[in-house]
Amino acid sequence: MGDLGRGVLYPREQGAVANVERRTPGEALAPFVESYWHVQWRTEEPFETKVLSHPNVHLVFEEPVPLVYGVDRRLFVRRLEGRGQVLGVKFRPGGFRSFAPGPVIELADRRIPAADLFGPEVDDVNRAVLRRSDTDAMVGPAEEFLLRHLPDPDPVAGEVAAMVDAITTDPALFRVGQAAEALHVSVRTLQRLFAEYVGASPKWVLRRARLHEAAARADQGVPVDWANLADDLGYSDQSHLIRDFTATVGVSPAKYARA
Known part of the structure; x- marks a missing residue:
């Protein structure tokens, strides 16, 4: 495998x-x-x-x-x-x-x-x-x-790819405003670029990166301190993480980890 x-x-x-x-x-x-x-x-x-x-x-x-x-x-x-x-x-x-x-x-x-x-x-x-x-x-x-069918390279596409990489790998970025500030663009510019080039909003990309991390922690097969993880991922509290995970995956993070 x-x-x-x-x-x-x-x-x-x-x-x-x-x-x-x-x-x-x-x-x-x-x-x-x-x-x-x-x-x-x-x-x-x-x-x-x-x-x-x-x-x-x-x-x-x-x-x-x-x-x-x-x-x-x-x-x-x-x-x-x-x-x-x-x-x-x-x-x-x-x-x-x-x-x-x-x-x-x-x-x-x-x-x-x-x-x-x-x-x-x-x-x-x-x-x-x-x-x-x-x-x-x-x-x-x-x-x-x-x-x-190779088109000419688009330099903006490369810049946007770098933006996506930056906001999905920086553990300190939780909000679109933070991401825009770190990338030295306005929130509106960031939203426009993501709609044009990525196909999802910056808010969705940030949220999905947090869910990826939550699922990866759950898959490790060891007990997870969900309250600490929620804090690490920038959620307001454990309940916020649970609601977000459950709404997308269909089960709570604890139930997913036990599956």
């Missing part, structure tokens, strides 16, 4: 049915693409995979047609049955803007046939990718396809 990655809920259960491998893009695509991910699964009984999504757009080669997944601001759930595989292209935050016809926020919470954005050629690439089962062999035609 490969590392399922931060944000994947119930990783032990999911790791029993799914294997994940990742690859880095070539130099030309690196400004746009964060990674490729290949998931293969085999399960006797239907299994629902659940993920606290990140602020990334994905192009996924899958049956019956490839799809573009906007940032899923809710809980991402996918039902796995029998045997199967998909290959995903995880774009950097802001990296999909040059491929999109409009602001990336228009893709939020949506799954769109890739042909609507890339043209019918992508369906042929989908078949070529899924005929293979080796990760590197699958990445080959996907990367060749993206290189044929």
Whole structure:
């Protein structure tokens, strides 16, 4: 089993049915693409995979047609049955803007046939990718396809990616106003850039990073001091953390940790 990655809920259960491998893009695509991910699964009984999504757009080669997944601001759930595989292209935050016809926020919470954005050629690439089962062999035609559609680099996209990285890795940033001040932009500018390039608001990105950390702590298999964790994550109190976690994941953090 490969590392399922931060944000994947119930990783032990999911790791029993799914294997994940990742690859880095070539130099030309690196400004746009964060990674490729290949998931293969085999399960006797239907299994629902659940993920606290990140602020990334994905192009996924899958049956019956490839799809573009906007940032899923809710809980991402996918039902796995029998045997199967998909290959995903995880774009950097802001990296999909040059491929999109409009602001990336228009893709939020949506799954769109890739042909609507890339043209019918992508369906042929989908078949070529899924005929293979080796990760590197699958990445080959996907990367060749993206290189044929490579837009000019957008320097603002790179700046926005750096902004996302800064506010999701700085444990001292809890509020949009704090983030804007740290990034030397106005709150309104930050909100506008995130709608145009990321596909989610700065408030959502900050909140989701806190939920990722809460789930990661719960997955460690050791008792968690939820009051201290709430304080560490900038919640007003333990009850605030519990409400936020439960509203998104569907169960309280304590119940999730016991699962």
